[in-house]
Amino acid sequence: MEGITEGVNNLNIMDSSPSNNNNKKNRIQVSNTKKPLFFYVNLAKRYMQQYNEVELSALGMAIATVVTIAEILKNNGLAVEKKIMTSTIDMREESGGRPVQKAKIEILLAKSEKFDELMAAAAAEDALENEEQS
Numbered sequence: 001m002e003g004i005t006e007g008v009n010n011l012n013i014m015d016s017s018p019s020n021n022n023n024k025k026n027r028i029q030v031s032n033t034k035k036p037l038f039f040y041v042n043l044a045k046r047y048m049q050q051y052n053e054v055e056l057s058a059l060g061m062a063i064a065t066v067v068t069i070a071e072i073l074k075n076n077g078l079a080v081e082k083k084i085m086t087s088t089i090d091m092r093e094e095s096g097g098r099p100v101q102k103a104k105i106e107i108l109l110a111k112s113e114k115f116d117e118l119m120a121a122a123a124a125e126d127a128l129e130n131e132e133q134s
Contacts, residue, residue: 026051030069032062040069044109045078049119053082053110059089059102070107077118079109 026047030040040056047054058066073079085106090099112118 024055026053027055027057030056030058030062030066032058032065037065037068040065041072044069044073045119048079048109048111048115053108054079056107056109057105059091059104063103063105066105066107070109073109077112077114079115080112081107082110083108 028040028043028047044054044056056066056069070079070081074081083106085108087104088101089104091102092098093100
């Protein structure tokens, strides 16, 4: 877990995707197969630190993962929900495959009033733990 958090803390956020709707720097496109849940939770915290809000986006089966991430952040007092958007998009299964409709969700979260205070407390707690282990 420390490795994931450390990787997220050292991450430079860049959006290199050329598609027309991915020009938002504070968007996280969540997959339920590629990364562990708390990778996305920690990444969302990092995005909120940098941009004051984060947009979580997912298709199909990953929607449950996005809702879980949003609820973890809200229940820990770190985020407030600003907007939830749902839609259906058309996709092709494989090259030349038939068109399939997929559900899409986008959840916009903003920093809570206590975000900075809670993050500072968590950082101090981590520093104490690291000191004790040394």
